Amino acid sequence: xxxxxxxxxxxxxxxxxxxxxxxxxxxxxVIEQALAKxxxxxxxxxxxxxxxxxxxxxxxxxxxxxxxTLDCSAWRNALQTLLPIDIQIKHVEKVDESFHARKSAKxxxxxxxxxxxxxxxxxxxxxxxHVIKPINIDQVKIAAKRxxxxxxxxxxxxxxxNVKGDKTRTIHAIDVLEEFGRxxxxxxxxxxxxxxxxxxxxxxxxIGIGRRDQSCxxxxxxxxxxxxxxxxxxxxxxxxxxxxY
Amino acid sequence: xxxxxxxxxxxxxxxxxxxxxxxxxxxxxVIEQALAKxxxxxxxxxxxxxxxxxxxxxxxxxxxxxxxTLDCSAWRNALQTLLPIDIQIKHVEKVDESFHARKSAKxxxxxxxxxxxxxxxxxxxxxxxHVIKPINIDQVKIAAKRxxxxxxxxxxxxxxxNVKGDKTRTIHAIDVLEEFGRxxxxxxxxxxxxxxxxxxxxxxxxIGIGRRDQSCxxxxxxxxxxxxxxxxxxxxxxxxxxxxY
Numbered sequence: 001x002x003x004x005x006x007x008x009x010x011x012x013x014x015x016x017x018x019x020x021x022x023x024x025x026x027x028x029x030v031i032e033q034a035l036a037k038x039x040x041x042x043x044x045x046x047x048x049x050x051x052x053x054x055x056x057x058x059x060x061x062x063x064x065x066x067x068x069t070l071d072c073s074a075w076r077n078a079l080q081t082l083l084p085i086d087i088q089i090k091h092v093e094k095v096d097e098s099f100h101a102r103k104s105a106k107x108x109x110x111x112x113x114x115x116x117x118x119x120x121x122x123x124x125x126x127x128x129x130h131v132i133k134p135i136n137i138d139q140v141k142i143a144a145k146r147x148x149x150x151x152x153x154x155x156x157x158x159x160x161x162n163v164k165g166d167k168t169r170t171i172h173a174i175d176v177l178e179e180f181g182r183x184x185x186x187x188x189x190x191x192x193x194x195x196x197x198x199x200x201x202x203x204x205x206x207i208g209i210g211r212r213d214q215s216c217x218x219x220x221x222x223x224x225x226x227x228x229x230x231x232x233x234x235x236x237x238x239x240x241x242x243x244x245y
Numbered sequence: 246x247x248x249x250x251x252x253x254x255x256x257x258x259x260x261x262x263x264x265x266x267x268x269x270x271x272x273x274x275v276i277e278q279a280l281a282k283x284x285x286x287x288x289x290x291x292x293x294x295x296x297x298x299x300x301x302x303x304x305x306x307x308x309x310x311x312x313x314t315l316d317c318s319a320w321r322n323a324l325q326t327l328l329p330i331d332i333q334i335k336h337v338e339k340v341d342e343s344f345h346a347r348k349s350a351k352x353x354x355x356x357x358x359x360x361x362x363x364x365x366x367x368x369x370x371x372x373x374x375h376v377i378k379p380i381n382i383d384q385v386k387i388a389a390k391r392x393x394x395x396x397x398x399x400x401x402x403x404x405x406x407n408v409k410g411d412k413t414r415t416i417h418a419i420d421v422l423e424e425f426g427r428x429x430x431x432x433x434x435x436x437x438x439x440x441x442x443x444x445x446x447x448x449x450x451x452i453g454i455g456r457r458d459q460s461c462x463x464x465x466x467x468x469x470x471x472x473x474x475x476x477x478x479x480x481x482x483x484x485x486x487x488x489x490y
Contacts (some may be wrong), residue, residue: 009367028325055370088367123301123332123372 005063006097007091011056012235013126014086018050025053027060027087032080035064037175046101048243049108052195055237056127058111059090059242063101088127098213099245107172107244112201113237114183128182129237135183135208137176144174144185144208146217147200154221155229156200157193167193174200176180186241195232203230249320250308250334250344256301258371258481259331262293263305272296272323272332279327280309291346293488294353297440299480303356304487308346312339327449340439344490352417352433357446358482359428367455374446374482380453382421387454388421389430391462392445400465400474401445402438412438419445431486434477440477448475 010080016024017241020032035043048061071076072092080089091188113128116123147156150170157167172188185204187197201218206212212230220228261269265277280288293306298393304418315323317337324443325334343349358373360366366373392401395415402412430449447466449456457475465473 011367011370085365085370086367088365120330120333122256122331125256125330127368 001067002063002069003063003065003095003097003099005093006079006089007021007059007061007093007103008074009056010060011086011126012051013051013056017053017055018047018234025202027057028070030084030087031079034079037082038078038163039066039068046227048101048105049192050212050239051240052198052235052238054126055238055240056236057240058242061101061243063095065101066113066182069143101243104245105243107190108240109186109188109242109244110188110190110192111239111241112185112197112233114185114201114205114241115181116183116202117181124135126236129205130160131205131209135180135205136210137208139210139214140183140204141176141206142215143217144176146214147171147176147204151221152224154224155198155226156196157226158195158199158232159226163178169193169196169198174204176204192214197213197237198228198233198238199226199231201233201237205233206230209218247346248308248309248340249323249350250306250338250340250346251320251334252306252338254301254333254335255305256272256331257296257299261301262298263292268288272302275329275332276307276324279324279390282327283323284311284313287414287433289333293346293350294316294437294485296485297443297480299355299371299482299483300483300485305485306346306350306488306490308340308344309476319378324396338454346469347488348406348487350488352435353437353485354433354487354489355442356433356484356486357430359430359433359441359446359450360426361428371481373478374450376450376454378454380450382423382428382453384455384459385428385430385453386421387451387463388449389421389461390450391459392416393419396466397424398441399469399470400437400471401441401448402471403440403477404471414438416439419449421449443478443480443483444474444476445472446478446482450478451475455475 002121016026018027019030043064045064075092077088115128116131116135118119144236148171152167153169154167175186177184216228260272263272265271265273286311290307290309320337321334360373361376361380393416397412398414399412415435418433423431461473
């Protein structure tokens with residue numbers, strides 16, 4: 001048996017997220033279907049983590065074990081041929097059995113893209129969040145610094161979150177960049193709760209447009225109350241940017 | 246009665262082209278539905294010209310006559326509210342009865358976008374043509390000059406073209422630009438036959454990758470034979486860029 005690690009990108013627009021759900025087109029489903037065709041049997045796939053419906057990935061990682069002995073370029077060609085065009089294989093590697101797509105991950109990097117002007121960009125409407133009210137970038141940067149570090153992020157997770165147990169996570173950095181007329185918020189951390197990046201972004205934007213005060217962040221960590229922070233930013237502005245091993 | 250001129254953009258991806266067809270989602274259909282809601286009666290819409298399924302528009306123009314007396318910003322808001330997000334109203338103007346969206350047009354400008362590299366751009370796959378073989382830009386520019394001018398463009402139109410009568414058209418200019426890592430072909434002319442821009446682009450690309458010779462262009466004008474020129478470039482790289490009045 002060989003263990004294969006795949007780096008790939010996807011456009012989340014037409015997927016109901018990563019994880020298999022009954023009768024939905026998901027990323028996991030189309031990958032498992034492609035692997036089943038290659039192997040003529042079902043192959044179990046392990047991911048670095050799921051993404052929500054509409055969320056994109058620039059560098060998502062999976063691994064699986066295979067009885068086949070193809071070389072990496074043959075794997076790449078076979079998979080790209082069988083996969084739909086909204087999934088793009090980036091890199092294939094053979095790894096030893098100690099590698100695990102989720103357990104070996106040291107850090108995950110997400111990026112969130114915002115366009116802050118009166119009109120939306122027609123051709124990017126599924127790839128960025130259109131915020132009309134002017135965002136004060138300096139306020140967003142100050143708020144971002146307050147969120148960095150190790151905290152109980154219960155207030156920043158979906159109330160129906162299926163993560164059990166401890167909700168302490170460490171955010172290594174939140175960088176607020178201005179690129180090509182867009183605001184990009186990059187969040188790096190050791191792990192994320194359900195909707196956590198989107199709620200962080202929603203909170204930063206609400207602070208940036210003056211709807212919430214900087215103090216809501218400390219209050220959120222103290223009270224663990226979801227109501228204290230901002231809305232969940234829409235999924236279509238979010239990109240799983242990189243998984244660091 | 247007032248005559249209203251609307252400038253608007255659309256993402257052609259999810260439309261079966263401009264013109265109404267039975268049971269298809271077309272641009273004309275959703276605009277007529279919006280106008281019918283505003284007027285509580287059907288309103289006839291005149292366009293500068295149709296676009297094929299998948300073709301985008303940056304600045305398409307329509308006009309219609311209305312018994313209502315809204316101001317331009319009210320028209321804009323009412324239409325944008327009722328239209329789907331893949332149509333974007335750009336500008337609304339009141340015009341006198343001598344204006345006609347199609348008959349008054351002096352020139353139409355189309356742009357065609359190509360990405361010429363090994364891998365496709367995942368997030369632009371519906372917005373540009375991915376050509377893998379290296380394109381010789383100088384050859385494309387030479388060929389473009391040969392197509393400019395007044396000719397019978399029968400060879401450059403769909404064989405099942407529904408344009409009757411004279412197929413002489415004047416191409417004012419074909420400019421080949423390199424922008425942001427893409428090749429952009431801009432075609433300006435007084436009128437276009439069915440698929441004409443896409444066949445021009447397909448021919449230019451085939452000359453650029455060495456599959457056809459420069460001489461095919463003169464031969465096409467002499468023989469009027471569709472077989473002499475290149476394939477019809479895919480619709481998703483084409484944009485109706487501007488209608489000049």
